[in-house]
Amino acid sequence: MAIVVMKFGGTSVANVERIRNVARHVKREVDAGNGVAVVVSAMAGATNQLVAWVREASLLHDSREYDAIVASGEQVTAGLLAIVLQSMGVPARSWQGWQIPILTDKAHGAARIMDVPGDKLRERIDAGEVAVITGFQGIEPEHNRIATLGRGGSDTSAVAVAVALKADICDIYTDVDGVYTTDPRIVPKARRLSKISYEEMLEMASLGSKVLQTRSVELAMVHRVRTRVLSSFVAPDAMPPVRPGEQTDIGTIVCDEDEIVEQQVVSGIAYAKDEAKVTILKVADKPGIAARVFGPLAEANINVDMIVQNLSADGRHTDMTFTVQASELPRALQVLKSARDDIGYFDLNSSADVVKVSVIGIGMRSHAGVAASMFKALADKGINILAISTSEIKISVLIDAAYAELAVRTLHSLYGLDAE
């Protein structure tokens, strides 16, 4: 018997008919003798309706009350799934964040899970009862208040439950059948990956691939939770149940890199459109200037990503270019204008018409020359690189948005990722 955590998102539980389909997936695992915990999101659209009411009530709203309201969506889905499972003869019980409890910190609206005591749940699961758990929410124990994890938080709930239950696998059911080498809407030859390492998935998630929430991958990596991305829209009986130790080629398994035998140099190409570029013209080229520029931005809680500094012709002034999230651009400009006297610069310019394209692969660690081949391929297509940033397992370049698709397709071919 395996312990399986199954997570279903909003589109997979959008109405009672789809919840019935989810129940069939669950029943397949139960019939195979597996112990099952299911983590569910709110019905698609439900959370938006709740958020709209909150906004109508007041634009400046208390985050604790916001959380109490929006958490009701998952509560409804969990109860409905428990009822449908029971009607199929599968013993089931719903669990809300405060009932387990899923303990969080105090950051209402974007809370972090601190602990999930799993003994009580595990006991019920071992006794053959499916635990249907509300995703996205927990309880902040000091004030006994519901706290939500922020959009996409149900993935994190699922991994946290898997950790608590010492589950064999955490299956994240979505509307795609796995993690692809890149966005198939841009590159029709994109391939599903059978396996991807935690580190690579983390880069993919944070670089704009929306399949898994970044924090859920971090948590899975820290606790070594085997996490699988697969589709809920495949017929439940067309899929084999989880069997301990048995491998099937369904979905994409996010796992330890040791498990990935045939390592590619590059595993995937990600792109992010929500970047904006800021250039500060003619700042004094002297020690401490970077602190004067980036200090106020950090204080305003604005994340700076790529940074490029050019020496200017006169040797005394320099231009600095960096990127921020596009949604933060107006605030970033405001901060820099307020700090103009302190920083001392000639002018500011900015553009949100840029895109960040990234090449990701743990194989890069042992292969030199990936960056060089990347830059040459882009140059051959006449694509100008505005900024560069790198980590051990990825290289990102900032380019004009108009070249995004061309760049992604070029790199996808370059590294041999195209399907036959």
Next chain:
Amino acid sequence: MAIVVMKFGGTSVANVERIRNVARHVKREVDAGNGVAVVVSAMAGATNQLVAWVREASLLHDSREYDAIVASGEQVTAGLLAIVLQSMGVPARSWQGWQIPILTDKAHGAARIMDVPGDKLRERIDAGEVAVITGFQGIEPEHNRIATLGRGGSDTSAVAVAVALKADICDIYTDVDGVYTTDPRIVPKARRLSKISYEEMLEMASLGSKVLQTRSVELAMVHRVRTRVLSSFVAPDAMPPVRPGEQTDIGTIVCDEDEIVEQQVVSGIAYAKDEAKVTILKVADKPGIAARVFGPLAEANINVDMIVQNLSADGRHTDMTFTVQASELPRALQVLKSARDDIGYFDLNSSADVVKVSVIGIGMRSHAGVAASMFKALADKGINILAISTSEIKISVLIDAAYAELAVRTLHSLYGLDAE
């Protein structure tokens, strides 16, 4: 400073605009220096949607899951009202059943409130924070599961909170401006009562007047909670705030009979359409026969209301007539058919085309002749009485449904209840 509990039903909180109106009523009390707890229902329609989903999920559903699902409606309203109050500068916090906690027994779907520890709430209220409480729900502590009180349960929640807080008054805001001498849709001359005793209100509630839930009146009576029925659709600033010891002629106060100085003999005329009549023809007229008839009905949990037994011509057989709730009629007939051999009777007949009309007033205790004048007035109009039942403060008659309006109007005039 008074402690005021204010309860608002589903139509009063049907959308954010109406919730804003509710918040203005609350602010009026806060501005007057009163400590306030508000009890809210789900937005009108919300509970129906949730119940529809449950039914779609499975007709035979687990009542604990049903409760977890439907309780989410009040959670949303409570959070929204707290947010709106805060936006008006009124400190407020929402409280769900499990947070206070409102402790209930295990009868999920129709749970009874066992206890409400009020100290924590009272502390916050004394510190100037409005407590916005979800009606209709509580928590069954042994299994840590949400339990609902059944339709209309928010009235009972409000009274229970008033008991816990030792409140000066429990104001039940509805879509009518008080309790009337009878249904104004039938008798346009019906008058609003300034005061009514708990005992009379209990009879009114259980006899078909839908203003207050029966259980809430019982609870108010046991704990002597002054309860007022008033309209939420009056402009919030057109109404004076509650002041301890001060009496205003707004709504209807349900209170101790000692408080009602000018006692009427009859306070109101109620009618109930959901009655059905069953007649058992020719049962043996011998000791123990009533037990054989009503025993099986009691076992099947069917409530029998009025009972009439006639001696038949031959002196050995008798006909028995009694009433049950119309919705229980098919079940009652089935039970009696199954028990036919044991009871021994010639035939059964039944009709749901009957109505129970009741005359209610604590003044009856000291005034003889109310029944006699009632029967005469009905006879004068040619209305046949099918069955009679009485208590210390009410007389009910069962009549053909066709005569319902005529009977109510006749009795309303007879006892001097018509408005000038």
